[in-house]
Amino acid sequence: MIEARDLTKRYGEALAVDHLSFEVRPGRVTGFLGPNGAGKSTTMRLILGLDRPDSGRVTVNGRTYHDLPWPLREVGALLEARSVHPGRSAYMHLLSLAQTNDIPRSRVDEVLELVGLTSVARRRAGTFSLGMGQRLGIAAAMLGDPAVLLFDEPVNGLDPEGIRWVRMLLKSLAAEGRTVLVSSHLMSEMAVTADHVVVIGKGRLIAEQPVGELLARSSGGLVRVRTPGAEQLQAVLAREGARIEAGGDGTLEVTGLSASEIGELALSAGVALHELSPQAGTLEEAFMELTKDSVEFRVDRDGRAPVAGAPR
Amino acid sequence: MSTVSAGLPSKDFSVDRPVPPGRYGPAGLLRAEWTKLRSVRSTVWTLVVTVLAVVGIGAVATAVTAAHWNGGGPAERFGFDPTQRSLAGLFLGQIAIGVLGVLAMSAEFSSGTIRATFAAAPHRTLVLVCKTVVFGLVALVTSEVLTFAAFELGQQLLKGTTPYATLGQPGVLRAVAGAGLVLTVMGLFALGLAAIIRHTAGALATYVGLLLVLPLIIQAFPTSFQQAVLRYMPLVIAEHMATTRLGGGAFGGGSLLSPWVGFAVLCGYTLAALVVGAVLLNRRDA
Ligand SMILES: Nc1ncnc2c1ncn2[C@@H]1O[C@H](COP(=O)(O)OP(=O)(O)OP(=O)(O)O)[C@@H](O)[C@H]1O
Ligand SMILES: [Mg+2]
Numbered sequence: 206m207i208e209a210r211d212l213t214k215r216y217g218e219a220l221a222v223d224h225l226s227f228e229v230r231p232g233r234v235t236g237f238l239g240p241n242g243a244g245k246s247t248t249m250r251l252i253l254g255l256d257r258p259d260s261g262r263v264t265v266n267g268r269t270y271h272d273l274p275w276p277l278r279e280v281g282a283l284l285e286a287r288s289v290h291p292g293r294s295a296y297m298h299l300l301s302l303a304q305t306n307d308i309p310r311s312r313v314d315e316v317l318e319l320v321g322l323t324s325v326a327r328r329r330a331g332t333f334s335l336g337m338g339q340r341l342g343i344a345a346a347m348l349g350d351p352a353v354l355l356f357d358e359p360v361n362g363l364d365p366e367g368i369r370w371v372r373m374l375l376k377s378l379a380a381e382g383r384t385v386l387v388s389s390h391l392m393s394e395m396a397v398t399a400d401h402v403v404v405i406g407k408g409r410l411i412a413e414q415p416v417g418e419l420l421a422r423s424s425g426g427l428v429r430v431r432t433p434g435a436e437q438l439q440a441v442l443a444r445e446g447a448r449i450e451a452g453g454d455g456t457l458e459v460t461g462l463s464a465s466e467i468g469e470l471a472l473s474a475g476v477a478l479h480e481l482s483p484q485a486g487t488l489e490e491a492f493m494e495l496t497k498d499s500v501e502f503r504v505d506r507d508g509r510a511p512v513a514g515a516p517r
Numbered sequence: 518m519s520t521v522s523a524g525l526p527s528k529d530f531s532v533d534r535p536v537p538p539g540r541y542g543p544a545g546l547l548r549a550e551w552t553k554l555r556s557v558r559s560t561v562w563t564l565v566v567t568v569l570a571v572v573g574i575g576a577v578a579t580a581v582t583a584a585h586w587n588g589g590g591p592a593e594r595f596g597f598d599p600t601q602r603s604l605a606g607l608f609l610g611q612i613a614i615g616v617l618g619v620l621a622m623s624a625e626f627s628s629g630t631i632r633a634t635f636a637a638a639p640h641r642t643l644v645l646v647c648k649t650v651v652f653g654l655v656a657l658v659t660s661e662v663l664t665f666a667a668f669e670l671g672q673q674l675l676k677g678t679t680p681y682a683t684l685g686q687p688g689v690l691r692a693v694a695g696a697g698l699v700l701t702v703m704g705l706f707a708l709g710l711a712a713i714i715r716h717t718a719g720a721l722a723t724y725v726g727l728l729l730v731l732p733l734i735i736q737a738f739p740t741s742f743q744q745a746v747l748r749y750m751p752l753v754i755a756e757h758m759a760t761t762r763l764g765g766g767a768f769g770g771g772s773l774l775s776p777w778v779g780f781a782v783l784c785g786y787t788l789a790a791l792v793v794g795a796v797l798l799n800r801r802d803a
Contacts, residue, residue, distance in 0.1 A: 231530065253636045256802040271639045274540035282636055288629040290557060297556035298633075304549040305637040306541050345633060352530045382530035 211261035223408035236399030237388035244408040245388040277306040281346030291331025316344040335362030431480035546647035567613040574606030575667035603671020618707030623717040660700035688761035712794025754779035
């Protein structure tokens with residue numbers, strides 16, 4: 206369990222994380238989404254106590270990172286930037302980390318085996334490819350067999366086989382009841398890996414909800430409605446927080462509500478529907494739409510009312 | 518690569534799992550720092566350079582002295598200190614061990630290892646202390662072995678041609694052992710500088726600047742000022758430690774600090790650098 210409360214981090218003038226609050230619960234993969242520079246990596250460094258927040262607080266299993274008695278046995282992290290000395294072998298890198306937290310030497314061999322680096326364990330890490338470096342980072346994260354795992358863009362540099370392997374690893378870790386936070390700027394990646402998503406833009410929270418709901422609610426969830434009672438339906442839908450625009454040839458384009466919600470609202474209002482069709486945009490379009498202006502799309506923590514301009 | 522499980526007997530993480538009693542501490546950190554220090558080639562190479570500097574230069578200096586002794590005049594023989602001559606490599610040795618000290622710390626920053634290190638052990642002061650202890654012990658053993666080796670080898674080369682020293686003579690043991698201590702402390706000083714400056718090149722430049730350039734700048738000032746300030750320069754203190762003829766030395770003047778007072782001043786510089794380094798490590802983002 207990770208809980209961030211009102212986290213703010215500035216680098217000089219730049220506001221990297223802006224009053225960010227969210228929760229990452231155990232037992233599921235939580236995707237951490239946002240465009241470049243959204244503040245994902247910064248947030249992860251804040252969780253690990255590597256950077257100091259200007260305000261707010263983040264806890265892991267109820268404690269600030271600094272107070273964890275055995276940090277590596279409780280939290281494992283793959284960070285964005287490489288954190289291995291290029292002249293040190295993979296084995297020695299992992300061994301030195303293991304020793305800090307009294308983790309037995311045998312565990313080093315186990316995690317090397319797990320990520321498939323056993324045969325190159327004695328080679329200097331500087332000779333590793335990007336993908337091998339990522340695997341070494343994942344091995345380091347798994348070293349203490351922790352209940353909480355952070356992965357900052359783990360599939361970066363991996364081949365398709367490796368990507369599939371990471372996906373399955375993340376899911377199996379979550380299935381064991383661990384807390385798994387994984388960042389990405391690819392919505393499509395999260396759609397297949399994550400159960401839940403935290404979306405940020407410009408350091409602020411945009412959405413925190415199940416991944417399916419997010420997909421439906423973003424512009425990929427635009428629904429075209431044709432009805433003889435357009436005026437009446439418009440009023441009903443607007444009251445529920447939908448944004449409605451006039452489409453071509455007398456249709457309404459509704460965003461902010463799913464097709465089934467619209468159908469049920471129409472039924473209870475006694476309005477006939479001649480067409481009710483969800484318009485599938487691509488996931489990436491949805492994501493770009495959602496994050497293109499983080500202020501306009503700012504939401505409450507429960508993820509309701511994601512559409513700006515809607516009456517509340 | 519098809520393994521998916523965490524490679525462990527399956528566990529249920531949804532319940533609170535017991536963590537071992539106690540917490541991470543110095544024992545593990547010392548072992549980790551030792552592993553880090555011995556597992557990079559730069560350590561080995563810098564040690565080789567230190568050996569060449571201290572023992573090699575001492576051997577060359579004494580051999581040349583022995584070869585030219587009989588042709589040399591009284592000016593050369595006057596004030597000859599066989600101990601000091603065999604420790605002639607102390608000067609370059611300080612540069613070499615400074616590189617070792619800088620790299621032991623700055624490599625963590627340049628490679629990003631510092632983030633892994635601090636994620637594993639968030640108590641940054643404790644990490645710095647353990648790193649300092651491990652490096653300090655390695656530097657101490659190395660330095661003492663080297664200065665005694667340089668002394669013994671140098672005296673063997675001088676013997677038969679020129680006056681030579683033995684450890685039993687007054688001031689000799691102090692000079693040889695003290696030279697090793699100076700090397701050690703200068704290595705730690707460099708490590709402290711690197712904790713402050715965080716960049717290899719910047720820390721090295723600062724170290725060499727304080728060691729070599731600062732005394733040169735001071736020599737451009739009036740003599741009275743030089744007299745007052747030069748005795749606090751690390752290089753001057755080191756030279757004075759390595760001689761048995763107190764009050765003389767390369768920079769001359771009767772205003773030098775006694776060897777142990779000078780050494781205490783070096784320890785003060787080093788402590789200051791390490792304390793400032795610790796404060797900044799805690800204050801800055803990793
Ligand atoms: N150490 C730093 N010093 C100065 N500015 C920083 C630092 N780290 C991050 N920033 C700034 O903070 C903002 C957030 O950066 P961050 O790396 O957290 O974004 P991100 O979501 O991880 O992006 P990406 O998807 O590209 O990895 C950016 O504007 C970045 O320039
Ligand atoms: Mg990032």
